[in-house]
Amino acid sequence: MVEKPSQPHRNPATPVAEKATLRRELLAARRSLSPEARRAAALALSRTALELPELADAQTVAAYVSVGGEPGTRELLDALRAAGKRVLLPLLLPDNDLDWAVYEGPDSLAEAAHPGKIRLLEPAGPPLGPDAVTGADAVLLPGLAVDRRGMRLGRGGGSYDRVLERLERAGARPALVVLLHDEEVVARVPEEPHDHPVQAVATPSGVIRFRAVPPTASA
Numbered sequence: 001m002v003e004k005p006s007q008p009h010r011n012p013a014t015p016v017a018e019k020a021t022l023r024r025e026l027l028a029a030r031r032s033l034s035p036e037a038r039r040a041a042a043l044a045l046s047r048t049a050l051e052l053p054e055l056a057d058a059q060t061v062a063a064y065v066s067v068g069g070e071p072g073t074r075e076l077l078d079a080l081r082a083a084g085k086r087v088l089l090p091l092l093l094p095d096n097d098l099d100w101a102v103y104e105g106p107d108s109l110a111e112a113a114h115p116g117k118i119r120l121l122e123p124a125g126p127p128l129g130p131d132a133v134t135g136a137d138a139v140l141l142p143g144l145a146v147d148r149r150g151m152r153l154g155r156g157g158g159s160y161d162r163v164l165e166r167l168e169r170a171g172a173r174p175a176l177v178v179l180l181h182d183e184e185v186v187a188r189v190p191e192e193p194h195d196h197p198v199q200a201v202a203t204p205s206g207v208i209r210f211r212a213v214p215p216t217a218s219a
Contacts, residue, residue, distance in 0.1 A: 018190035019153060026144040026153075026184060030069025033181075041181060042072025044204030049076050049140075050083075052200065052207060054175035058137035060086040062100065062163075062174070065109065065121040070142060071179050071204070077103055088132060089123045096159050100132040101125040133163055134170040141198065143178045145186045150197035150210030152178050153189040164196045175199050 013021075033041075049055060061080055066073040080087050087103040092114055101123035103109075109121040133139065141160055145153040154160055167174065176198040182205045200209045 015190035015192050019156065022153060022189065023144055023156060027069070029183070030181070033069060038069070038072060041204045042066075042075055045071050045073075045179060045202060046075040046079055048204060048206055049177070049179065049202040050079055052138075052175075052177065052202065054138045054177065054200070055080065055085075056083075058085060058175075060088065060136045061138045061140065062088045062090075062133045062136040063103070063140040064090055064142055066142070066179075067118055067120060071181055073140070073179065074106070076140075076179075078106070081105065088128070088136060090159070091122050091127055092120060092159065093130075096157055097130055097162050098133070098159050099127045099130055101127055130162075130166065131170070134167060134172040136172075136174045138175040138177060139163070139167070141176060141178045143180060143184075145184045145189050146178050146180060146198065146201045146208075147186050147189045148210075149188075150199070150201075151189050151191050151195055152198050161194055165194070168196075177202055179203075 055061060063073060063077055063080070065077070077087055077089075081103060088100040089103045089109075091099040091101055092112070093099055102125050103123055104125060108124050110124045112120050112122040114120065141152060141154075143152045143154050147153075164176075176196070178198050178201045180201055180203050182203045185201055185203065185208060197210060200207055
C-alpha cells in the first residue's frame, strides 16, 4: 500500500498576522472616504466627544492631531481649548516614543518631517517630557478599531503602547478614549499580552463604554 503524503500542518494565524491583515483592510476603507464624508465625520465626532463627562470634568487632556484618514480631531482640539482645558499634543521622538507640548491654537502647529514616516503636525511649544502624559485626566487615543470588549487596534508603531505602559508604571488612571469612525467598532480585534483595554470609544454616531478587562494570557 502506498501511503498518501501527510498534509502540511497549518498553524492558525498569530495575533501579529491577524492584526496586519485587519490593519490593511481598515486603512483601505479609510482611504476610500470622500473629503466631504471626512469633514462631516469630524464635526459629528467633536460633538459626540464633548458630551463625554470624562472630558467635561478633565482639566488636562492628552490628545493628538489627526492625519490621513483618521477621524478628524482639529475641531475637537479647539473646542477643548475653548472650554478651558489644558490640551497636550504629542511630539514624535526618534525611537517612536512620544514627548508632549501644550496646544496653543491652530497657529501653534508646525509640520514635522520624520524620516520614513508620514508628515505630522506637532505643537511648537517647549517639550514637557514623555512623563507629562501621566498628569492628564483623560487621554484620547488614535486607533484603527476597537472591539466590543474595549480592546484597541493601533497602527503598529508602538508609540501609544509606550504611553499606556508609562501610565501604568506611574499608577496614573486617566480615562482612555479612542476616536474612531462608526464602522471601526468591530466584533473582535486580535490581542497580545501588552494590549490594554480602554474605557470608551467615541464615534460620529455616539459613545460606547466598556468594562475594563485584562487581555487573555493566551493572546
